[in-house]
Amino acid sequence: MPDASRSPRAAAADLLGQVLGEGRLLSEALPALRPLPPEARAEAQRLATGVLRELPRMDALLAPHLRKAPPLRARNVLRVAAWELARGGAAHGVVSGAVDVLAGGKRTQGFKGLANAVLRKVAAEAEARRAELPVPKLPAWLRGPLAEAWGKPAVAAMERAHLAGAPLDLSAKGDAAALAEAVGGEVLPTGSVRLPARVQVSALPGYDDGAFWVQDAAAALPVRLLGDVAGLRVLDLCAAPGGKTLQLAAAGAEVTAVDLSETRLGRLRENLARCGLEAEVVAADALDYEGGPFDAVLLDAPCSATGTIRRHPDLPHARAGEGIAELIAMQARMLDRALTLVRPGGRLVFCTCSLLPDEGECQVEDALERHPGLRVLPPEAPGIDPVWRSGEGGLRLRPDLWEARGGMDGFYMAVLERPVG
Numbered sequence: 001m002p003d004a005s006r007s008p009r010a011a012a013a014d015l016l017g018q019v020l021g022e023g024r025l026l027s028e029a030l031p032a033l034r035p036l037p038p039e040a041r042a043e044a045q046r047l048a049t050g051v052l053r054e055l056p057r058m059d060a061l062l063a064p065h066l067r068k069a070p071p072l073r074a075r076n077v078l079r080v081a082a083w084e085l086a087r088g089g090a091a092h093g094v095v096s097g098a099v100d101v102l103a104g105g106k107r108t109q110g111f112k113g114l115a116n117a118v119l120r121k122v123a124a125e126a127e128a129r130r131a132e133l134p135v136p137k138l139p140a141w142l143r144g145p146l147a148e149a150w151g152k153p154a155v156a157a158m159e160r161a162h163l164a165g166a167p168l169d170l171s172a173k174g175d176a177a178a179l180a181e182a183v184g185g186e187v188l189p190t191g192s193v194r195l196p197a198r199v200q201v202s203a204l205p206g207y208d209d210g211a212f213w214v215q216d217a218a219a220a221l222p223v224r225l226l227g228d229v230a231g232l233r234v235l236d237l238c239a240a241p242g243g244k245t246l247q248l249a250a251a252g253a254e255v256t257a258v259d260l261s262e263t264r265l266g267r268l269r270e271n272l273a274r275c276g277l278e279a280e281v282v283a284a285d286a287l288d289y290e291g292g293p294f295d296a297v298l299l300d301a302p303c304s305a306t307g308t309i310r311r312h313p314d315l316p317h318a319r320a321g322e323g324i325a326e327l328i329a330m331q332a333r334m335l336d337r338a339l340t341l342v343r344p345g346g347r348l349v350f351c352t353c354s355l356l357p358d359e360g361e362c363q364v365e366d367a368l369e370r371h372p373g374l375r376v377l378p379p380e381a382p383g384i385d386p387v388w389r390s391g392e393g394g395l396r397l398r399p400d401l402w403e404a405r406g407g408m409d410g411f412y413m414a415v416l417e418r419p420v421g
């Protein structure tokens, strides 16, 4: 009999325990699954991500059949099973799979009977009830500031986008239309190629030859705002894992990619090698790095990553807004530092994958006050909708934009020009 404690369901419950019990992000918890085969790891991640995206809905499916909530581990096994049942999973296999996982743990064995009874009832109604369940709300620490910035209807639209999840967007090394044809995708107005979410990336034609890389359509825009970079010396500050470095190198720029994390730079080097592209790769703190002056600098500063919740639904569960004030202060210091690395008259694109104005619009407003003569240039690139422009001259992207097309990540970006004098 297969060892249920090593099954994807058990591993998914482990991941949920880490996120919900210990406040860890999935990216921090996933390395512990390394002993599992790659398919089991991927399935565990799919199950845990699915549950986190719909956590209150899964609890609502289970609650009518539970007199009191079981301990976290058993609850997480039930949540995984409820999610599978709500997605049309065959009742017998899902229920016995969950019971086997519970049987495999000393502290969960006692919940086998309960799970069997509860999940059979959930199985009978889950698919039908799922459609009526409300869209999960963001936690108060994030909902409050977002409602203040964008209004409650916009936040509700973002929550719908978070529940819908994200399609798969690719950036082409060469011609986007040719890539779209080869992989059966659609070219978006901004030039990215979009496919449905559940496509196995490494099986797509052109993957091994480095014809494309995975990059959300919104994340591909900051580089496009730099226009033609062929032959320019460009600094990519906070570069790893390298989506923007690849774009710059593919467009013919002479790129220097700087990041603090050696581990993440390892992934950047792998991405460059797979795509047959080159860049100078430097492990350094952006605040200390000395080089240039560069014709252009791209600063993709570390941030709350609240724009990526469609793909990382663990974030609102694992975090409670801690550390954001420190990130905001660091972004301002990095922006000031980046301005010293661009030549007078050169351009700096500042961007963050955050939905919070404090990590976007306000950073640029404050930088304009600190640096007399600094200018915001109009954001220009194919496919930009004028309604995305923000008051101070940047671009505000949100997950609820392009709703009919499948949305986009939340992002902020602005093009700044360093004064000549």
Ligand SMILES: C[S@@+](CC[C@H](N)C(=O)[O-])C[C@H]1O[C@@H](n2cnc3c(N)ncnc32)[C@H](O)[C@@H]1O
Pocket (backbone or CB within 6 Å): 237, 238, 239, 240, 241, 242, 243, 244, 245, 258, 259, 260, 261, 264, 284, 285, 286, 287, 300, 301, 302, 303, 353
């Ligand atoms: C938003 S991610 C960058 C994503 C990347 N630009 C891309 O497109 O693939 C932010 C990066 O900042 C890096 N980072 C954080 N603090 C840093 C610092 N003080 N100096 C340099 N890099 C830093 C992190 O390691 C992380 O890779």
